[in-house]
Amino acid sequence: MPTPEIALAILLLLLTPGPTNTLMMLSGADRGLRASLPLIPVELAAYLCTVVPLTLLAHAASPWLGALRPAIAIIAGLWVLSLAIRLWHVSPHQGDRPLVSPARVFVTTLLNPKALIFGLVLLPATAPAQGFALFTALVVLVAVAWVWIGQRLPSAAGTGLALMRRAAACWLGLLSLGLLAKGFGA
Structure with missing residues (x-):
């Protein structure tokens, strides 16, 4: 059974603003809660x-994974930077095409450095079935929360949404710089 401390650590790490949470919030602002719900299984799957x-x-992976961390950080940083650039240049007249696609959520989450902490530190300290069940429930809960936050933002329509996209692009740009610095500095 996962300890309350591990459950809290997983929850707090999932709640931390990052690339995936930013995309979920933007989807909530752009399309609302109901239309964003199909992104949640995509995030979970990734x-x-x-x-x-x-x-x-x-235990078997830990010796060689340390050597891969810089490369993973650089790849993740470049992906997040490309997301930031695309968000910055989104046309306000993109039609019915949603800003946040399932593919973007999948790749962004797949490259999310938080997964390393979950997979190598937090979840190995639990019984696998119970740990994965807790993790699944918390991912869904937090994803819904971020989409709901995006939907509730007062500037979620028209010009406000464009401003929010630019702010999200700046935030993702900063995150990408941090990831790239970790990758090149290691």
């Missing part, structure tokens, strides 16, 4: 694609 193998192989 996390599980990374977290499950890392958790199951945590």
Whole structure:
């Protein structure tokens, strides 16, 4: 059974603003809660694609994973930077095309450095079935919360949405610089 401390650590790390949470918030602002709900299984699937193998192989993988961390950080940083650039240049007249696509959520979450912490540190300290069940429930809960926050933002329509996209692009740009600095500094 996961300890309350591990459950709280997973929850707080999931709540931390990052690239995936930013995309979920933007989707909520752009399309609302109901239309954004299909992105939640995509986020969960991407996390599980990374977290499950890392958790199951945590002890065997730890020696070589340390060597891969800089490359993972650089790849993730470049992806987040490309997201920031695309968000900055989104046309206000993009028609019915949603700003946040399932593919963007999947790749962004797959490259999310939080997955390394979940898979190599937090979840290996739990019984696998219970840890994965807790993780799944918390991912869904937090994703809904970020979409709901985006939907509730007062500037979620018209010019306000464009300003929010630019602010999100700036935030993602800062996150990408941090990831790139970790990758090149290691």
